[in-house]
Amino acid sequence: MEKQIEGGLPTKASDELEDHIIICGYNEMVESLVNELEDPDIPFIVIDDNEHHIRTLHRDEIECLFGDPTDEDVLINSRICKAKLLIANCSDEKNANIILSAKERCDINIIAIVNDKNNTHYLKYAGANRVISPKALLGSFIGRKALAPLNDRIIGSTHFMTGLEIAEFPIYPFSPLLKKSLKELTIGKSTGANIVGIWKNGTLSLNPGSDEIIKRNSILLAVGNKEQLRKLKRLTHQNKGILMHEELEYTENHVIVLGYGDVGRRVVKRLTKAGVLFVVIDTDERVFQDADFSYMVGDAASESVLKKAGVKHASTVIMIMEDDSDIIFSILVTRRQNPNCVILARANNIQSIDKMYKAGSDYVASLTIISGQMLGRITTLPYDQPLREETMMMYEGIEIEIYTVSSTSALVGKTLIELDLNNSIGLAVIGIRIDDVAISDIDPAITITEGMTLAVLGNEEQIEQFRKRFVR
Known part of the structure; x- marks a missing residue:
């Protein structure tokens, strides 16, 4: 790569770079995306006007370019007319500028990352072929996790060989598997599925021994055909089903959703479609202006508010607020009030994941990791192919x-x-x-x-x- 005379920062892509992906803007989500692209050896280049980001990427031998991605000359130096895809990952306003600048040079396919979903149509109008909301992706992911015990389908499984799939199975309260060893359970004999790993507090243990005890925070990673995995799924469920009816009351076995932003809206959409009894808590009364579901206005990290929402009798509590400290405190309060409920938490910062597991969460979904991984899959799809959420589910880091x-x-x-x-x-x-x-x-x-x-x-x-x- 050619260098700037001052500072030694790269300002032009190598002449051999082609059929590549241009990523405009660097953050933790892109860090996860880079890992996804490096594995199948997909060529890419990162453009950013932050000197520290570029120096770090350049030091790690990741192709990058220092400059403003709204500048047409910078895009030309990234060999935009030889690229197959551009990802605009800055502010919504800057993304619109990037899209217009890119389309001015050539008719390249563009994925825009939107921060405020209300701006989606503006970015499409500017010329983006796809507009992706990381928070909406995370909401779908968490929503699917929350609904897993409500039906017999295997959600989020990955097909890897003819007739074989791999899937995650959280252990729900009152499951007959709880507090028993794999040797006692003989899962392979009773279901035909093979347990290849167990997640505990965010760490995956592969090939667990026969003396491994199934605990409340265990998540089984199993391989088998569809029918074998269905049989295993029935064993991991709670014997008491989540209460499902149309009355707007929350007294027992209901779901509590903490936070009603972009992630919360997607989760609520899924819960509503499934007919699940739930209540949503948020501090901002304005977000409930058009709500047609049960909600409360209050601090989701407050013990008194959670008690009013019936946390002691809830089956599942989904924590998707914007502040990780609030989420961690809510986990502690919820786990003390209800040791048996399932807690699904959103981690806005990667550094918070371990703390959330230690506080008592059963499953932690990282906004940056999951959205980066899902975006990695989306980049391989034709721009005119509709997105199917089933194709975007995956296991973090595996x-x-x-x-x-x-x-x-x-x-x-x-x-x-x-x-x-x-x-x-x-x-x-x-x-x-x-x-x-x-x-x-x-x-x-x-x-x-x-x-x-x-x-x-x-x-x-x-x-x-x-x-x-x-x-x-």
Whole structure:
């Protein structure tokens, strides 16, 4: 890259860069998006006018460009006419300027990130092909998590081999699985599904041992076909269903939603559609001007307000306020008042995730991580293809690698016991395909042969270690 004479900051993309993605504006969400793009080796460049951001990216050998993304010359230097997509990720006003400047140069596909959903149509009018609200994405994600126990569908599962899917299953109050070991439960025998991991306080443990105890904050990661996963899902549910009727009262087994911004609106939309009994709490009375559901005006972190909302008898409490400190305090109050309810929390800052789990949340959804990951998937879709939320669900920080064993691989002739991938690298083999037949209930004594296809599960670092050692 060419450098500025003063400061050594890159101001022009390399001449070889083409068919790439231009990202205008850097923040934590883009940091997550960058991780998504680097894995499948999708070329991209980040434009930002913050010197610190560019120096950090340049130091980490991430292609970047220092300058104002509304400036046509800066866009030209990013090789915009050779790019396949531009993502406008600044303020709504600046995004409109970026879109107009980009369209002036060439007819490039543009995704605009909108901060205020009311500005969506303005960004479309400026020329954006898609307008994405990270808060709306997060709201859909949390809404789907909240509704998981209400139906028999497997929500958010990922298909990775013929007939095999992987899905998360939170453990709900009164589940018959609670306080029992995997050995006692014999889940594989009763459902056919295979437990490949357990989330606890935001940490994933792969290949859990038979003595692993299922607890209230456990989230099972399981592999199987649709019917096997349905059977497992029924076991993870509470025996007492969430009360569902049309009366606007909240006395027992209802859902409490704390916060009614963009995220809250999307959650409420899903709860309403499902016919779930719920109450919403927000400090701003104006947000309820057109509300046709039960709500309260008050501080969602207040013990007295939560008591009035029936927190002691709620089945689920969804915390999606703007302030992480308020959310953490609300988790503490809620967990003390109701040890058995399910708590779903939104983390606005990545640094708050661990604190929320320690405070007592069952599941924490990071705004920046989830929106960055979902945006990574959206960038691979044709701009005119409608978005289906099912295709955007995923597991934070976890990847699945599909690998066909070659004759030169160090895997050939070894059993899974000998390889001991769980202890040596930290990943799990979750599926094997032999002669077009995929299996998830894998005998660890099986010998790996040329032509087999393995599906391995782990984080980015673990997958990279696997590639270096075995992909040849």
